[in-house]
Amino acid sequence: MSQLSHDYRTAKLSPTDRAMLDYAVKLTREPQAMSPSDVETLRSAGFDDTAILDIAQVTAYFAFVNRLADGLGVELEPYWGEDEP
16 A cells, blocks of 8 residues: 555556546646546546546535545645555
């Protein structure tokens, strides 16, 4: 779990999980660069339209909550693994 919390790209993941995380990272960091091919990559990895919508919604929700907290100066509680050395 430590590898996953620090850098998922170094963690031992299934191709399906890696595709999902690649999509979420791209949507978070470069939303303007998203294209239909990103959705097709998820479909090729085995996700149906409902699952793809869920991935996009969860990713967007976390971005929203983090920006809201940052904008209001709210201190968030540490999440699992954050207090590990």
